[in-house]
Amino acid sequence: MAASPTLDLALALIGRPSITPDDGGCQQLLSQRLAAHGFRIEWMNVAGVTNLWARYGDQAPLLCFAGHTDVVPPGKLTDWHSDPFSPEIRDGLLYGRGAADMKSSLAAMVVAAESFLAQHPKPAGSLAFLLTSDEEGAAINGTRWVMEQLNARGERIDYCVVGEPSSRERLGDQIKQGRRGSLNARLRVIGKQGHVAYPHLADNPIHRVAPTLARLCAEVWDQGSEAFPPTSLQISNLQAGVGAENVIPGELTAQFNLRFAPQDIERLKQRVQALFEQNGLEYQLEWTLSGEPFFTAEGALIAATREAIRTVVGYEPLLSTDGGTSDGRFIAPTGAEVIELGPLNATIHKVNEAVPVADLEPLTAIYAQILERILQP
Ligand SMILES: [Zn+2]
CATH class of the missing domain: 3.40.630.10 (Zn peptidases)
Known part of the structure; x- marks a missing residue:
């Protein structure tokens, strides 16, 4: 046929x-x-x-x-x-x-x-x-x-x-x-749970990390090149809170992904980490390289x-x-x-x-x- x-x-x-x-x-x-x-x-x-x-x-x-x-x-x-x-x-x-x-x-x-x-x-x-x-x-x-x-x-x-x-x-x-390469990060920010009416007895991880997330989103990683667009970062997941209106959460988790041109990947990670080091955050960052x-x-x-x-x-x-x-x-x-x-x-x-x-x-x-x-x- x-x-x-x-x-x-x-x-x-x-x-x-x-x-x-x-x-x-x-x-x-x-x-x-x-x-x-x-x-x-x-x-x-x-x-x-x-x-x-x-x-x-x-x-x-x-x-x-x-x-x-x-x-x-x-x-x-x-x-x-x-x-x-x-x-x-x-x-x-x-x-x-x-x-x-x-x-x-x-x-x-x-x-x-x-x-x-x-x-x-x-x-x-x-x-x-x-x-x-x-x-x-x-x-x-x-x-x-x-x-x-x-x-x-x-x-x-x-x-x-x-x-x-x-x-x-x-x-x-x-x-x-x-x-482009693809790099995933899992972020955990540790705070201290408490009552919203007594913030001095708690440590709010949302408030702690918000300025850093803003910097992360605004960061210019590079200018790109003729062959590659500039490196981009997207936050894909963000969770905190127990669902109640009167509870300061004890921790926050987030995931973000970087798409990047061939480069020193360790240096790229260090640049991200440096942003988190700035305001005394207690955090953990886990990396997975999902594509070279x-x-x-x-x-x-x-x-x-x-x-x-x-x-x-x-x-x-x-x-x-x-x-x-x-x-x-x-x-x-x-x-x-x-x-x-x-x-x-x-x-x-x-x-x-x-x-x-x-x-x-x-x-x-x-x-x-x-x-x-x-x-x-
Ligand atoms: Zn295919």
Whole structure:
């Protein structure tokens, strides 16, 4: 029925329900396709997470297509106009959970690799796929784990294209060259509970910390750069009080998050801490780094990608670092040039997730063009 190999494969992937960390047999299907074209298949499954490392060739440079087969839950089924796991085409759009994030990119990458290798069975380097079923979840036993294994045995990725949906209004209009980091803080301010009529016998943690929170919100952390917006801090949770009108609370808890460009993270923490040190607060601060930042400067991969996009769709992509975190953060620290390039992101994680069918062939062609520019013998 479908006239395009990428559409065929995307349909097969979307039809396999794979809510994190379940892979639903997606990687099995992809590994069969890759093995048939000469890729060495290596499973790196751990703790219920399915991970595939498939490599063609031994020479450097190594270009890796990376991505995830897991999807987020569909949400309210009655809000979907068709079954999220029975892909359907309506009015030129392919509907289904994972259509945009990111089963269409995986299909396009595999078809691009097949057609490239059919033309160049001896590429000038190697080609690999790094697939995981743990990207939308904890992301501990997925790409991070595979990268640890590869690093331990000295297998090095030079260029990596992550298939995250990066496009905004038109296919290929934006590529991500990095992501901001994400740092979470849990604050606890200790006071002394008491009666509101006897404040001298209590110590109100709300009053104590209010000026510091105001300073925290007003602080200018940096000016940003050409590639990154300024560091931002948002307080996301604030709790104190027992619900009664006449009780001064004994403690206050809060949570806040910083989004930041690559920098010395310890220094950033110290700057936050310094604000709390100022007025004799009794407090505890617990930090969790939920995402490392990364940045890929303009080099061979971005140049090849710009040309590929220009050749296929005829316009120039915008380079961006916005959005949440991605698995690129685990690949970039090894020195690889990492970008994210994929279909339109307007419907990701929403009900009725969809991707224009007409974008599947050009997306495949863009990936194939990147291979031509990096690995053509
Ligand atoms: Zn994704």
